[in-house]
Amino acid sequence: MKRDIILAGVGGQGLLALAAVLGQAARELGLHLKQAEVHGMAQRGGVVQSHVRFSDRPVHSDLVREGTADLVLSLEPMEALRYLPYLKPDGALVSDTRPVRNIPEYPNIDRILAELRTISPHRLVDATALADRAGSPQASNLVVLGAGFPFLGLPMEVLEDGIRAVFAGRADSVIASNLRGFALGVEWAQAAS
Amino acid sequence: MATQLLLGDEALAQGAIDAGLSAAYAYPGTPSTEITEHILRSPEVRAGEVVCRWATNEKTALEAALGASYAGKRAMASMKHVGLNVAADPFVNAAISGAHGGLLVNVADDPSMHSSQNEQDSRLYADLALVPCFEPSDQQEAYAVPALAFDLSETYRIPVLIRLTTRLAHSRATVDVGGRRPQNPLSRPDQPERFILLPAIAKRSYERLVSLQPDFIRESEASSLNRLSKDGDRALGIVACGIAHNYLLEVTNGTPGHPVLKVGQYPLPVRDVEWLVEHCGRILVLEEGYPYVEAKLRGLPPRSAPAIHGRLTGDVPRTGELSPDAVAMAIGLGALARRATSSVPAPRPPALCPGCPHADTCKALAEVLASRRDSARVFSDIGCYTLGALPPHGVINTCVEMGASITMAHGASEAGLRPAVALIGDSTFAHSGMTGLLDCVNAKADVTVIIVDNLTVAMTGGQRSAAENRLVSICRGLGVDEAHIRVVEPHPRNHKENVAVLDEEIRYAGTSVIIAQRECIQTAKRSARRGTQGSQE
Numbered sequence A: 001m002k003r004d005i006i007l008a009g010v011g012g013q014g015l016l017a018l019a020a021v022l023g024q025a026a027r028e029l030g031l032h033l034k035q036a037e038v039h040g041m042a043q044r045g046g047v048v049q050s051h052v053r054f055s056d057r058p059v060h061s062d063l064v065r066e067g068t069a070d071l072v073l074s075l076e077p078m079e080a081l082r083y084l085p086y087l088k089p090d091g092a093l094v095s096d097t098r099p100v101r102n103i104p105e106y107p108n109i110d111r112i113l114a115e116l117r118t119i120s121p122h123r124l125v126d127a128t129a130l131a132d133r134a135g136s137p138q139a140s141n142l143v144v145l146g147a148g149f150p151f152l153g154l155p156m157e158v159l160e161d162g163i164r165a166v167f168a169g170r171a172d173s174v175i176a177s178n179l180r181g182f183a184l185g186v187e188w189a190q191a192a193s
Numbered sequence B: 001m002a003t004q005l006l007l008g009d010e011a012l013a014q015g016a017i018d019a020g021l022s023a024a025y026a027y028p029g030t031p032s033t034e035i036t037e038h039i040l041r042s043p044e045v046r047a048g049e050v051v052c053r054w055a056t057n058e059k060t061a062l063e064a065a066l067g068a069s070y071a072g073k074r075a076m077a078s079m080k081h082v083g084l085n086v087a088a089d090p091f092v093n094a095a096i097s098g099a100h101g102g103l104l105v106n107v108a109d110d111p112s113m114h115s116s117q118n119e120q121d122s123r124l125y126a127d128l129a130l131v132p133c134f135e136p137s138d139q140q141e142a143y144a145v146p147a148l149a150f151d152l153s154e155t156y157r158i159p160v161l162i163r164l165t166t167r168l169a170h171s172r173a174t175v176d177v178g179g180r181r182p183q184n185p186l187s188r189p190d191q192p193e194r195f196i197l198l199p200a201i202a203k204r205s206y207e208r209l210v211s212l213q214p215d216f217i218r219e220s221e222a223s224s225l226n227r228l229s230k231d232g233d234r235a236l237g238i239v240a241c242g243i244a245h246n247y248l249l250e251v252t253n254g255t256p257g258h259p260v261l262k263v264g265q266y267p268l269p270v271r272d273v274e275w276l277v278e279h280c281g282r283i284l285v286l287e288e289g290y291p292y293v294e295a296k297l298r299g300l301p302p303r304s305a306p307a308i309h310g311r312l313t314g315d316v317p318r319t320g321e322l323s324p325d326a327v328a329m330a331i332g333l334g335a336l337a338r339r340a341t342s343s344v345p346a347p348r349p350p351a352l353c354p355g356c357p358h359a360d361t362c363k364a365l366a367e368v369l370a371s372r373r374d375s376a377r378v379f380s381d382i383g384c385y386t387l388g389a390l391p392p393h394g395v396i397n398t399c400v401e402m403g404a405s406i407t408m409a410h411g412a413s414e415a416g417l418r419p420a421v422a423l424i425g426d427s428t429f430a431h432s433g434m435t436g437l438l439d440c441v442n443a444k445a446d447v448t449v450i451i452v453d454n455l456t457v458a459m460t461g462g463q464r465s466a467a468e469n470r471l472v473s474i475c476r477g478l479g480v481d482e483a484h485i486r487v488v489e490p491h492p493r494n495h496k497e498n499v500a501v502l503d504e505e506i507r508y509a510g511t512s513v514i515i516a517q518r519e520c521i522q523t524a525k526r527s528a529r530r531g532t533q534g535s536q537e
Ligand code: SF4
Pocket: A042, A043, A044, B351, B352, B353, B355, B356, B357, B358, B384, B454, B458, B459, B520, B521, B522, B523
């Protein structure tokens, strides 16, 4: 068992929380784990990225090699496109479709989505809409994680425990809303496949 | 034994606590900040058993650690690579005075400059100070190193440097932790006069330090962090330093197929290097940062056999951090098939948070300077406000290093470039702006200093700023004319007033200070959230 995952997004979207959930889950299963992230400047709105690697065999490198990722999971479509060189030929792409337009010249979104659709398999989800409909607007990041569930290779309960562990100490309503977001994504993925 | 999920930074911190640390001082800086944050969160600090503090700058941090070491305790100072420039004076001289309790200087280098202005390599500082340096390859070694380094420090009574690089500092892995050494009791140093660096004493101490160099090499040769594997095809021998060793194992599925010297402790283990040089046709050096080991092996002029390859020969890119792909190319494996980089994505630079007080200051400044655009220059500094260089603000002209705002404005003004405006944050002002302001006052320089006071060290995640709520009295104490110390609140509703204040002070032909004070909205949000939840810390 081995998964090399690239997580991508924009500062403030809750990407590192997803990295922490995956890390927590892999750890609970006793897998070898490395999870590198670019922290850097505290300012919001820049590129954020994390490499998450887990395996039942020792994991040497903290970084994923280009052309070897099993999954690119992105909270923003243009960021998904940026990291495709990491994906292995039959690797999966999961991305939120909603653009974060915090730069002056955001490229044509249709071109971005068209390029993303050339990847097989791909799952493009309007996570914000799903999260809004479920009354958990803050949990769109977990909707995307749920949409990626079929490609994660981790059991559902372990991921749910991971979510509880990462948000431990926050209000119960926050934990519940994140669990709901994740479940929505999983449902969506089942319907989509 | 228990396992914990730890960043490289946190593993180092936990390793130090478990090795009997008594005192930790630091100035925040990416990617080193999490070392100290981990210690601050520890039960040992909360119970008052370990002292841990953010210092005003890296120099004061290292000197405080040296003082604790003088008192017999195990102590350390942590910083980013450029912070060691600030602390270079105590670092080099602590090697002469020597340590008493174990003394560690933890430095996180940032090759590829993810969050820095250069990619200097701290191993060269260890060379300069003639002290040993550790470079762990993974989180488990980062946990183990502090105990080894404290031992070495106490055996030879010298400070020891621990070098991390970004990828290890900011990558998590499961780490086996356990075992706890007691802290040192308070004690006086042996030969206490060695801490008085008068020339006569310093000369003796320096002789001693020089005479220890062969011992340091022997320690490296015996170190568990340095390992020579003689297996495989000797046409090539590989030296892999720190994290480079992981990349090598990654791209070769754990069996490089050539002799490999893994390096985690310096000075280089000469015996192992000799073996490699004698038995291998060609040597490849894989290291993060400068071609430090490579240059040592090549010599000047380069030896003819075996040929030494690395960054200097272009086998590894000369600049930037290593990656598994770069290592694969260097050992001749070639790149894997990969998708082409799409031409569609646009760059997405970081930006000030929406509602950030610095944006209001930048806006007011831009307006005041609009009519003076030809002559006015804004000398800025290191902090979130450096983003004032980017659109839509575009108001700052320089950002060189911590403190080089007030001082450069001073020099430029005296050279005739006016108005000269300095833009500096509250924490950077405390770090190394105060002395420059004193220079301005003494010179009666025509400089307008804007201290953007967001009441925190925002860029590294909101640590406490050393001069919190004392900026006015500090400026007054340094001799700035009371009438020209102005406090404003950078907020859209005060825009007109603030423009007027800036305009007045820029017109004033002396040293003036405007303190633009409003809390960083990120820390404000965080404390609001804590407030509503009623939790502490
Ligand atoms: S972290 Fe604070 S100071 Fe920095 S950009 Fe955001 S609001 Fe401004």
